[in-house]
Amino acid sequence: MYILAIETTGKYGTAAVIGDDGCIYSASSETExxxxxxxxxxxxxAIRKAGISKQDLTHIAASxxxxxxxxxxxxxxxxxxxxxxxGIPCIAVSSLEAMAERVMDAACDAGASYVVPIINARRHQxxxxxxxxxxxxxSARCTLRPAGEERQYMIEELLDELKSRQQNDMQKDGVxxxxxxxxxxxxxxxxxxxxxxxxxxxxxxxxxRYQHAENVAxxxxxxxxxxxxxxxxxxxxxxxxLAEAEQRLKAGTLSEKIKKAGGLL
Amino acid sequence: MKNGKHxxxxxxxxxxxxxxxxxxxxxxxxxxxxxxxISIHTRFGGVVPEIASRRHLENINDVxxxxxxxxxxxxxxxxxxxxxxxxxxxxxxxxxxxxxxxIAYAADIPLIGVxxxxxxxxxxxLEHPELEPPFMSLxxxxxxxxxxxxxxxxxxxxxxxxxxxAAGEAFxxxxxxxxxxxxxxxxxxxxxxxxxxxxxxxxxxxxxxxxYDFSFSGLKTQALNYLNSERQAGRExxxxxxxxxxxxxxxxxxxxxxVNAALEFGQKRIVMAGGVASNSRLRELISQKAxxxxxxxxxxxxxxxxxNGAMIASAAYYAYMAGERSGFDLDAVPALEFK
Numbered sequence: 001m002y003i004l005a006i007e008t009t010g011k012y013g014t015a016a017v018i019g020d021d022g023c024i025y026s027a028s029s030e031t032e033x034x035x036x037x038x039x040x041x042x043x044x045x046a047i048r049k050a051g052i053s054k055q056d057l058t059h060i061a062a063s064x065x066x067x068x069x070x071x072x073x074x075x076x077x078x079x080x081x082x083x084x085x086x087g088i089p090c091i092a093v094s095s096l097e098a099m100a101e102r103v104m105d106a107a108c109d110a111g112a113s114y115v116v117p118i119i120n121a122r123r124h125q126x127x128x129x130x131x132x133x134x135x136x137x138x139s140a141r142c143t144l145r146p147a148g149e150e151r152q153y154m155i156e157e158l159l160d161e162l163k164s165r166q167q168n169d170m171q172k173d174g175v176x177x178x179x180x181x182x183x184x185x186x187x188x189x190x191x192x193x194x195x196x197x198x199x200x201x202x203x204x205x206x207x208x209r210y211q212h213a214e215n216v217a218x219x220x221x222x223x224x225x226x227x228x229x230x231x232x233x234x235x236x237x238x239x240x241x242l243a244e245a246e247q248r249l250k251a252g253t254l255s256e257k258i259k260k261a262g263g264l265l
Numbered sequence: 266m267k268n269g270k271h272x273x274x275x276x277x278x279x280x281x282x283x284x285x286x287x288x289x290x291x292x293x294x295x296x297x298x299x300x301x302x303i304s305i306h307t308r309f310g311g312v313v314p315e316i317a318s319r320r321h322l323e324n325i326n327d328v329x330x331x332x333x334x335x336x337x338x339x340x341x342x343x344x345x346x347x348x349x350x351x352x353x354x355x356x357x358x359x360x361x362x363x364x365x366x367x368i369a370y371a372a373d374i375p376l377i378g379v380x381x382x383x384x385x386x387x388x389x390x391l392e393h394p395e396l397e398p399p400f401m402s403l404x405x406x407x408x409x410x411x412x413x414x415x416x417x418x419x420x421x422x423x424x425x426x427x428x429x430x431a432a433g434e435a436f437x438x439x440x441x442x443x444x445x446x447x448x449x450x451x452x453x454x455x456x457x458x459x460x461x462x463x464x465x466x467x468x469x470x471x472x473x474x475x476x477y478d479f480s481f482s483g484l485k486t487q488a489l490n491y492l493n494s495e496r497q498a499g500r501e502x503x504x505x506x507x508x509x510x511x512x513x514x515x516x517x518x519x520x521x522x523x524v525n526a527a528l529e530f531g532q533k534r535i536v537m538a539g540g541v542a543s544n545s546r547l548r549e550l551i552s553q554k555a556x557x558x559x560x561x562x563x564x565x566x567x568x569x570x571x572x573n574g575a576m577i578a579s580a581a582y583y584a585y586m587a588g589e590r591s592g593f594d595l596d597a598v599p600a601l602e603f604k
Contacts, residue, residue: 036359040370040593054371069315070356073322074363081367084326085340233326243315249308 001224002052003059004043004082005217008035008075009067009095009119010183015042016213017050017057018221024214025049035074043078046213054086059229061091061220063098063211065238066127066152067119072237080232089229091220094238095119096129096150098215099181103204107133107179108142110202113169114176115144116162118184121152124191126184127240128153130162133179152240155188159195166200177201181209267342273585274343274368275578276329278361279353279381280407281305281312283324286574287336287343291582294391295336297568297575300324303448311437311447318356325364332574340372347581350378350591351601352408358597366593377581378591381572382409382603383421385538387580388565388573396563401532403523405547406539407433407450410519412477412526413603415536418583423603424526425477432515433541435481439488439511443504453508454544460509462546465491467514477522484514512546520551527560537564540571 005016013035016026027045029038047054062079065072083090099117107115112133118126130148135141148161162178169176180192181204192201203209223229241247248254266272270289277284286297302320306312333340348365351358362378369376386402402413402421410432412425430438433450440449445456467487470480488511495502527535535555541547542564555562569576 036363037594037596039363040366044370044593069318070359073318073356074359077322077325077360077363078367080322080326081329081364082371084330085368085371237319237322239319243313243319245309245313245316254309 001058002050002056003061003091003217003220003224004047004057005061005093005213005220006039006043006075006079007063007095007098007211007213007216008039008071009063009065010071010211012210013038013042013071014211014213015046016217017046017052018217019050024217026212026214035071039074039078057086057088059089059091059220059224060086061093061216062235063095063213063216064092064236065095066121066240067095067211069239072239076235076237080235083232083235090232090235091223091229092235093216093219093223094129094150095211096127098219099211100129100131100144101219102212102215103179103181103208104133104142104144106204106208107202108135110179112177112179112202114147114162114165114178116178116180117182118158118180118188120183120187121241124155126153126155126158126188127151128158128184155184155191156195159192163196180204183210185209266344267338271582272338272342272344273578273582274332274346275574275576275581276346276348276361276365277381277384277572277574277577278321278325278357279349279351280357280572281317282572283321283328284572284574285329285332286578287332287338288391288575288578288582291579291586292390292394294575295338296332297573298328298332298335299571299573300328307447310441312354314354314356317354318360321357321360325360329364340368343372343374345375345377345581345585347377347379347577349381349384349577350595351598352381353599355597355599358599362595362597366595370593375585376591376593376595377584377589378595379577379580379584380601380603382411383419383580384576386413386415386421386536387583388538388569388576389536389563390579391575392565392569393563396536399532400534400536401523401527401530402536402538403519403542403551404538405432405519405541407431407437409539410479410481411603412523414530414532419587419589421603425479425522427479427481429480429482430485432479432481432519435484435515436541438485439507442489442492443502443507445504445508450541450544453512454546456505456508457512457546460503460505460507462509462513464503464506465510467510469514469518471518477526479518479522481515484511512544516544516547516550520547520554523551524554524558524560527555528558533559534561534563537562538570543567543570
């Protein structure tokens with residue numbers, strides 16, 4: 001099994017190949033938001049580093065979002081089309097899940113109870129998910145268990161939710177710490193600082209804070225082992241948000257002029 | 266190659282059609298699949314870019330698959346992947362570009378980025394098997410109104426263009442204000458057939474003498490002013506007359522300038538392209554004016570006037586024959602110029 005994983009939902013596009021030996025070979029874009037220009041060259045670089053040819057690939061995995069809409073579309077379209085032409089299945093991976101995996105060991109070492117990836121969705125919004133760190137008996141190793149819906153939150157709403165979990169837990173054994181990761185830290189550091197008690201949270205170091213295809217590849221490998229693959233036309237983006245015009249249509253606030261022109265009135 | 270013929274795959278996603286086609290030797294359409302989003306965008310009164318991008322992604326691979334299947338070829342028969350990389354909506358373009366790159370990479374075939382406007386002109390190579398450059402081309406669509414001299418395959422020299430609104434855009438805008446809705450072009454065309462084109466004296470905007478440029482934004486203002494004054498005077502608005510008079514003001518200027526350009530450059534043919542080339546009054550008037558000077562007017566059938574993959578496959582084929590190749594770093598260029 002050789003999986004090519006593509007991650008273009010953040011600032012820098014990355015690609016990685018994982019094989020049955022668990023080794024991961026990756027390549028990264030050197031320019032911000034250069035996904036469309038770089039996607040094939042970084043994929044090819046990862047494939048070459050792995051010492052295989054593209055015909056040896058057995059699956060194409062993509063980070064399906066949430067994240068940059070444009071980035072999601074470039075990654076998902078590329079993954080779908082490569083899979084279609086090579087005649088192999090796809091694997092969809094949540095960008096948040098892969099980000100949680102990226103910091104799992106660091107969060108475990110820090111003694112955190114929860115991992116919370118937050119992606120900046122502007123205007124006080126984040127795309128986020130909550131994972132609980134489950135410790136091995138000797139506390140040396142951790143695994144992740146989903147502990148909250150992956151969705152769009154107001155940052156304040158997410159912090160309230162985490163605070164109430166902390167307070168509930170305080171009554172039990174007194175320590176519950178949150179490990180944040182993702183570019184939501186860069187955007188909302190002040191708000192987090194004001195909302196949560198000092199010492200009750202950690203922020204991932206920049207080296208492991210952002211999306212990376214290595215973790216998409218790892219997550220994809222587990223899914224492939226469990227047979228959780230899809231055909232290329234079933235690989236769909238996870239935007240976590242309707243287009244603005246669709247939101248307005250749903251809310252009934254599409255302007256009268258447009259409704260009239262569109263024949264709705 | 267299939268049966269000794271060169272096989273081009275063309276992909277087009279610059280606006281609201283997700284399209285892919287297979288063309289043999291740059292001329293013969295083996296398949297031409299067009300998935301139109303018009304019904305989706307109609308309820309918003311126009312193309313919503315974010316929604317267009319989303320639908321392109323959901324449709325693109327099925328459209329490509331259908332194009333190959335209907336053509337009776339497999340990806341191994343395909344010799345090049347051509348794709349529109351501009352001009353157009355950036356979020357829409359990038360779906361086609363990402364798909365075409367992936368095909369070229371996975372199938373080890375050349376990638377050819379195509380200017381959408383070259384594609385519209387190439388639609389005529391599919392429609393008219395005998396047509397070869399040189400000729401004068403008139404490209405009129407929702408985003409373009411351009412007069413282009415075509416001295417040889419894959420070469421376009423723009424000699425005039427709009428300074429503000431494109432003809433199709435002007436149609437859309439006036440259709441909206443007189444309540445005809447989107448898409449404006451065909452609706453104005455239809456209403457105009459029932460109207461009097463001399464009813465309202467809309468201004469013909471010729472610009473400075475000898476110019477092949479256009480300006481249509483003033484016409485929209487004039488139409489709005491006319492409607493307001495009629496309403497204030499309590500007179501009934503005759504939609505068909507407004508449509509016919511407005512349309513006449515646009516097509517008279519376009520057809521006159523196109524014929525003048527052909528005369529000045531010594532071209533014996535005017536080749537029409539783009540969605541507005543389907544406008545019945547434009548076709549009628551330009552044919553009349555050209556006939557006086559013994560100039561032949563050619564145009565693609567309505568299906569090939571709309572955005573489609575076959576025209577991109579044909580343009581890609583001629584670009585390939587001229588030695589052009591795109592790298593895997595091909596980008597989407599929303600404001601790509603004619604060249």
